Each structure stands twice: as structure tokens, then as C-alpha cells.
Amino acid sequence: MSDEIEALGTAIEGGLLAKAVDGEQGDAIEGESGNCLNCEATVAGNYCGACGQPLHVHRSIGAFWHDILHGVLHFEGKFWRTLPLLAWKPGDLTRRYIHGQRARFISPMALFLFSVFMMFAVFSFLGDPFGSDDGSIVDQSVNSGIVTEMVQIDEQIKAKAEQASEASADDRVKLEKEVLDLKKGRNILATITGEDMPYPTISLGDGDEQIGNYTPEELNEFETRMEDIKDGTALTENSKVSTGSPSADKWLRDAFKRVNANPDLLLYKLQANGYKFAWLLIPISLPFVWLATIGRRGYRFYDHAVFTTYSISFMSLLFIFCALLAALGVSSSIWAGLLMFYPPFHMYRQLRHAYRLSRVEAFFRLIALLVFTVISLVLFFTILLALGILG
Numbered sequence: 001m002s003d004e005i006e007a008l009g010t011a012i013e014g015g016l017l018a019k020a021v022d023g024e025q026g027d028a029i030e031g032e033s034g035n036c037l038n039c040e041a042t043v044a045g046n047y048c049g050a051c052g053q054p055l056h057v058h059r060s061i062g063a064f065w066h067d068i069l070h071g072v073l074h075f076e077g078k079f080w081r082t083l084p085l086l087a088w089k090p091g092d093l094t095r096r097y098i099h100g101q102r103a104r105f106i107s108p109m110a111l112f113l114f115s116v117f118m119m120f121a122v123f124s125f126l127g128d129p130f131g132s133d134d135g136s137i138v139d140q141s142v143n144s145g146i147v148t149e150m151v152q153i154d155e156q157i158k159a160k161a162e163q164a165s166e167a168s169a170d171d172r173v174k175l176e177k178e179v180l181d182l183k184k185g186r187n188i189l190a191t192i193t194g195e196d197m198p199y200p201t202i203s204l205g206d207g208d209e210q211i212g213n214y215t216p217e218e219l220n221e222f223e224t225r226m227e228d229i230k231d232g233t234a235l236t237e238n239s240k241v242s243t244g245s246p247s248a249d250k251w252l253r254d255a256f257k258r259v260n261a262n263p264d265l266l267l268y269k270l271q272a273n274g275y276k277f278a279w280l281l282i283p284i285s286l287p288f289v290w291l292a293t294i295g296r297r298g299y300r301f302y303d304h305a306v307f308t309t310y311s312i313s314f315m316s317l318l319f320i321f322c323a324l325l326a327a328l329g330v331s332s333s334i335w336a337g338l339l340m341f342y343p344p345f346h347m348y349r350q351l352r353h354a355y356r357l358s359r360v361e362a363f364f365r366l367i368a369l370l371v372f373t374v375i376s377l378v379l380f381f382t383i384l385l386a387l388g389i390l391g
Contacts, residue, residue: 005310037057079120088349091352094306108305154186198210269388273384288376315346319339351365
């Protein structure tokens, strides 16, 4: 329950922070002219011409909660003017904002902050909506081969044990030897996946026959590796880390040893740092956007920054939307298709209309931008990994 409360608080904080970045325009209440309560300048209308504060301010509890709700849901008409353009005509939104239509739309940085905080809040509520009860998609893909092998070995053990009970004396000895080897292999695979050995009384031994799809050499390597990990030598004495400095080598080995001993902590650090340092995606991506649009005159780095920030904000909101679809039980073909195909299409439209490119030119620049996007993400996650391991 505390996680849900923290997530709600984070969403509110993000909305209020984004509101603060985006300014106070649009909060005035209809009223008569007078003096500004902030700077005491004469006001002819609803807003002060000197500082921008609304002429009339409110002091009721109802108005206070309205401010909170307004901050979370954000920006009144701005939201509904910005979101459709961001989703379908991102290039028009980018160009219009760059060329001066600022009051009509949510600013790129305010939208970015809001989307990051909302992502944190949603995933705190939902956990891993793209996973399943048996673990995450990544964990299943990593272990699926070994798990399938274990099921097959269990079936072989059962079948050969039944054959041995009905076989002649000579055949029984041979079948019992095969069952013993299969049980050794099953114990080793259980050790690899972190499970308890199903046959603890049987030594892993040095089998000389292939177990399932694994050769004796592979099984022995797995067993040795697991023993090294358990006693902490896998990333210390046997480590190949060499920086030229013994103290630096020891520091790195100790860091890797801590990660190896508690991988869940590393995962938590990656998630926390991902939200904390999400803003790094903007300076990392900015030079690559410039490279992808090189040759187009009349555009400044500010323009590329607006392009980049709006694009990252939309991808974050799309990811949140697909996570909600997955949590609601919508078919994976729908949300996975959105995640796979809509981002390139969105980038194409934003490139073409923001920089006024032809279809062919936009297509080839899109290919370059997609490559640069992969590089940017690799750099970003490398930084997160380094912070998680060394932090």
C-alpha cells in the first residue's frame, strides 16, 4: 500500500512541477480591473501586464484542491490542444512551438517532466504489466531453454524408470545407469536456475554421457561456474578485470561481487536511476538529431532540443499507454504492435513536417535517426548500469 501512496504522491509532484515549469497562464478568474496583488501595478483586464499574475486570487479550500487537480491533470485547454498534435502531427506541433506559439501548447520540458513522473507512478502501481505471474518476459526468455530441458529430462527419468522395473536384469542395470546420469544432469540444471536439487542424495559427479542437449563438458562448466558464484570467486580471483592499477582492479572486482551477490538491488538501482536521470536522454540525443538533420539550414540547436524533448515525451506517454493496455488484459498483439511500429512512423512524421522534408528525404533521414536512437539508448543504459554497479 505504501508503494501506491508513494506513486500517487509522485504523480502529483510531477504534475505540480510541470505546472511550475510551464507557467501560470490560464488560471485567471473573470473579474474587474484593479491593482496587482503581487507587484501593485495597475491592471486592465484579468492579468497583470508587468508580472503576469491573475488579478483575482482565491483563498478557499475548494480552490486549493482545484489547484492540485489542475496541476496533476495539467494545463486545462493546453493539454487537449497539445496531445492530439503530439500523437498525430508532432512535426506541426514542433514547428509551431519553435516559431512562437508558446502559450497555446504545453512546453516540451513541462511535458517531459510530467511524462517521466507519470511513468514512475504508473509502473509503481502496475509493477511489470508486460510480464506474467511466472516472471518477466526477459527472465522467461533467458531460462525458457533450460526449463524446457528440465521438463524433458523429468519425462525421460520417469519413462526409463518404468522400463527398468519391467526389464531383464542386464537391461535393468543399463537403464538404471541412464536414470542416474539423467538425475545428475537434472540436479545441475536445477542448480543453474537457482532451484533446489530434486535428487539431493545423488552427487553431481563427473558424468561421461550427454544429458539431454547438454554435453558433459557443458554440464561440468555450468557446475563449476555455479560453485564459483556461490563462494564469491567467480568475479574476484578468477576475474580478468585489468586496468593497470591493482587498487582499481580490486575496486571493480568488489563492485561486481556486490552486484553478483544481490542482483535484485542492481535492478532496483537501474529503475531508480532511470527515473532520476531520464533527463540525460535529451543531451545524449541532441547531437544525434543534429547529425540526422545535417544539411538543413535555418535550424538551431534550440529547434533540435524542442524536437528531441517532444519526441521523448511522446515515447514515454506511448509506453505508459501500452502498459495500461497490457495491465487491462488487452491482446499483446495490439500493444506490442503499437510499441514496435508506431514509434518509427511518429518519428518520420515529426521529421518530415518539423524540418519540411520531402517524403524520400524524410525516409532516409529516419533510417539514420533510428540508428542514432539505438546508439543513444545504449549509451543511456550503459550510464545507468555503471551508476548501478559503481554507485
